[in-house]
Amino acid sequence: MCASDTGPLVIDGETFGVKGRLGSGHYGSVLLGESARHGSVAVKLGVDLTHEAAVLRSLGTAAGFAPAIYHAQSDAIVMELLGPSVQTLWETTTSMTFFSGPTVLRLGRGMMRCLRALHEAGWAHNDVKPANFLRGASGSELHLIDFGLASRIGAGDRAVGEVGTPLFASFAGQTGSRPTRGVDDLESLVYCLTFLASGGLPWERKSHARTAFMKGRMLTDEGCELLTDSCAASGLTDDIPSPQLVEALQAVWAEVVACQEGQRINYEACLAALTDCGPADEV
Numbered sequence: 001m002c003a004s005d006t007g008p009l010v011i012d013g014e015t016f017g018v019k020g021r022l023g024s025g026h027y028g029s030v031l032l033g034e035s036a037r038h039g040s041v042a043v044k045l046g047v048d049l050t051h052e053a054a055v056l057r058s059l060g061t062a063a064g065f066a067p068a069i070y071h072a073q074s075d076a077i078v079m080e081l082l083g084p085s086v087q088t089l090w091e092t093t094t095s096m097t098f099f100s101g102p103t104v105l106r107l108g109r110g111m112m113r114c115l116r117a118l119h120e121a122g123w124a125h126n127d128v129k130p131a132n133f134l135r136g137a138s139g140s141e142l143h144l145i146d147f148g149l150a151s152r153i154g155a156g157d158r159a160v161g162e163v164g165t166p167l168f169a170s171f172a173g174q175t176g177s178r179p180t181r182g183v184d185d186l187e188s189l190v191y192c193l194t195f196l197a198s199g200g201l202p203w204e205r206k207s208h209a210r211t212a213f214m215k216g217r218m219l220t221d222e223g224c225e226l227l228t229d230s231c232a233a234s235g236l237t238d239d240i241p242s243p244q245l246v247e248a249l250q251a252v253w254a255e256v257v258a259c260q261e262g263q264r265i266n267y268e269a270c271l272a273a274l275t276d277c278g279p280a281d282e283v
């Protein structure tokens with residue numbers, strides 16, 4: 001690949017013009033590129049994308065939930081151009097307040113389907129957050145991106161230190177208490193949906209230790225008669241205006257708690273819990 005991220009890029013022998021920047025983050029930048037062969041594409045550049053490229057290659061071209069990949073190498077990944085992220089949709093359409101219950105349920109189903117497909121392919125994502133779910137270039141189907149922190153489920157890979165974005169990280173991801181699994185992505189999904197439905201999370205602006213304590217207590221709180229009460233005990237769902245959504249999130253949370261020891265996740269039950277409760281906002 002050529003080193004510049006402003007001039008034309010040559011990746012795997014294919015030349016891409018650079019039309020702009022789509023995003024930037026931990027691992028470098030994502031550019032809007034264009035080539036004669038592939039048209040408009042997203043080009044992720046970074047100093048070490050070896051792991052992400054390997055994950056994407058292992059998912060193969062049939063991975064309908066992830067962007068189609070045209071090139072995947074250690075310093076550049078060229079992929080299908082997707083639309084805005086759920087984070088961007090939330091920021092632009094709600095002025096950073098909250099989505100309606102039906103909208104969160106619809107987004108939740110799309111996000112859950114992406115996670116089910118990734119887990120069935122044998123990977124835990126480990127950085128589930130609204131910025132990593134993107135709409136298609138046309139159409140509202142969600143795609144999952146950013147596999148830089150993904151780990152093989154059951155391989156015993158233990159997270160080194162903190163995994164993912166602290167606000168949305170699972171307890172196991174944040175503390176490194178055990179190797180992460182699919183259920184930890186589901187835990188993060190509940191945090192994402194709570195965030196989108198209320199505009200915040202109870203541990204926002206709290207210390208790392210306090211955040212981990214609050215998440216851990218929700219997963220193990222033996223003082224609660226019903227496991228789902230642990231959400232209420234931590235105030236997780238307090239600020240969600242839609243009672244139907246609170247009920248749905250509690251059902252998914254019950255699955256998160258029930259699967260802590262490695263039990264098989266019942267994705268169908270989770271999807272059923274997230275069924276529509278009315279017309280969704282236009283996002």
Ligand SMILES: Nc1ncnc2c1ncn2[C@@H]1O[C@H](COP(=O)(O)OP(=O)(O)O)[C@@H](O)[C@H]1O
Binds near residue numbers: 067081
């Ligand atoms: N295929 C894509 N199409 C459109 N935008 C993308 C694409 N991939 C990434 N982006 C944009 O770039 C941002 C960062 O990409 P991501 O892979 O998550 O990088 P990082 O590892 O730095 O978080 C995303 O949140 C999104 O806004």
Ligand SMILES: [Mg+2]
Binds near residue numbers: 025146
């Ligand atoms: Mg990302």
